[in-house]
């Protein structure tokens with residue numbers, strides 16, 4: 081029976097550490113960390129995540145600068161918003177909630193964020209440094225960083241282990257694979273064109289599931305004792321719930337927990353860690369700024 085990795089609890093402890101760091105920065109350096117949270121449009125899921133981020137900022141004493149733009153805003157408007165935030169000294173982190181509406185070039189917007197304020201770690205220069213041996217980005221993307229922190233705080237060693245990442249997105253799959261390689265794991269990436277994913281997944285000591293497919297990874301795909309980090313947040317119908325749906329991961333949790341050594345649940349696993357890592361990156365950015373002035 082697997083040990084359940086309590087992401088919500090771990091994120092709560094990290095938030096307490098961050099609140100202390102914010103207090104220290106404010107009292108000793110006169111610096112209140114500021115995070116600009118930019119959302120374009122009315123997507124329900126994005127609105128929820130942004131609300132959670134702003135609430136978490138308030139809880140630890142980070143000042144959130146809230147920018148809500150209508151869904152039909154022009155690319156130029158979003159770009160100018162970012163450029164203004166780049167030069168605002170009260171802003172130490174800039175987060176543009178993804179996905180952006182289809183008429184806006186996401187790559188262009190992400191590349192316009194100052195690398196010193198890129199707390200999501202999605203700027204091509206930060207990702208490029210993440211991909212280079214012997215180089216470190218200013219910021220590591222929040223969900224991948226949260227996955228590694230869950231492993232670390234659960235006492236799971238990475239060096240020398242076989243790790244499989246399921247999924248190759250820019251937000252999770254690719255950067256988490258890069259992080260694992262840097263931590264000396266032997267890493268395979270399984271994706272939609274991999275002919276026999278089970279044959280690769282079942283050899284892994286560490287599985288990071290970020291495919292976006294509900295219950296894709298079955299119990300008998302998992303090596304006994306493996307550590308399973310489930311990044312999936314898939315909505316499935318559930319008439320027994322008040323809202324008519326519930327969230328499930330990419331891993332068939334009930335059967336997987338009988339085989340794995342550790343497993344993170346959905347909800348309450350990686351999700352809360354994503355937000356904790358965003359706060360961490362913002363405070364690190366404010367500290368860096370205070371050291372430069």
Ligand SMILES: Nc1nc2c(c(=O)[nH]1)N[C@@H](CN(C=O)c1ccc(C(=O)N[C@@H](CCC(=O)O)C(=O)O)cc1)CN2
Nearest residue numbers: 129176177178179200222223347348349350351352354
């Ligand atoms: N600019 C960014 N956009 C997006 C990111 C990101 O890191 N930066 N990641 C995802 C969404 N995301 C944060 O933005 C995110 C997703 C899920 C959670 C979370 O805590 N989920 C809870 C369940 C919440 C619920 O009930 O709906 C959980 O898993 O326990 C936090 C953040 C895409 N966009």
Ligand SMILES: [Mg+2]
Nearest residue numbers: 181182184186
């Ligand atoms: Mg687009």
